[in-house]
Amino acid sequence: MVKLLKAFNLFFLAYTFVTFFIAANAMADLKSTDNSDYKFNWPNGAKAAVSLSYDDALASQLDNAIPALNHYGFKGSFYLTLSAKSVNERWEDWRAIAKQGHELGNHTINHACRASLPNRQWVDKNNNLDNKTMAQITKEIIEANQLLTAIDGQKIRTFTLPCTDNIVEGRDLLPEIAPYFVGIKSHIGVIPASMKYFNPMNAPVIAPSRVTGQALIALVKQAAKNNSIASFTFHGIGADHLAISTEVHQQLLDYLAINKGIYWVDTFRNISLHITQDN
Ligand SMILES: [Zn+2]
Helix, strand or coil, X not given: CHHHHHHHHHHHHHHHXXXXXXXXXXXXXXXXXXXXXXXXXXXXXCCEEEEEEEECCCHHHHHHHHHHHHHHCCCCEEEXXXXXXXXXXXXXXXXXXXXXXXXXXXXXXXXXXXCCCCCCCCXXXXXXXXXXXXXXXXXHHHHHHXXXXXXXXXXXXXXXXXXXXXXXXXXXXHHHHHHHCCEEEEEECCCCCCCCCCCHHHEEEECCCCCCHHHHHHHHHHHHHHCCEEEEEECCECCCCCCECHHHHHHHHHHHHHCCCCEEECCHXXXXXXXXXXX
């Protein structure tokens, strides 16, 4: 009988322990999905970071975005497609904006995209990413970094994927090029719910075109509420393709300037370095 009691006690103890273990695990699970207590530290006590990026090396960015940014001392990231007309004709202007503290980012030399995806009739058959090898495109991206260094003297920069196309020869391009960058804007996304799982090497962007200033402001407000980041990728500013108007761009900058204590506006290079080094 004593033996039986002992055995029962042991069983009960084990049962209690297992129950406790399952409950503790369930609590941990709950915690991992609840980001409300996760605090991310941005410089100067800011609630959110704002990355203002501009793809494709467009003349309207030099003519319209740069004066607007410089007016407030905001630094942006300009992802140059190095074969673009404006790089050939205005490389000294790009060099000058790098000297002002803006980032010249890598957007490859030729901007190859996959013709096999929907609505890609416009892709030049000689510049079809589906026909390129991983070795070719990696080499092009490394050479783009070398050309950018010739323009701005910098060795550390970030990358944006042309057309957000990351599959080459059926494989993911991002791990191949990761050693050459401190940050990669790779896909269309939303304002992150928190910084807990944010990976600057595979970062989401919001690419607005034909939006209102209020819509852009609502996005940065959401980033402040989430203690996360508003990662924008613009194209034309007041002209060129996928444009937003200069007025809409200005409304966003005005709002950020009025609320400088809430938002840390900087290059994606500096934001990525902060995320990986300071936290
Ligand atoms: Zn592009």
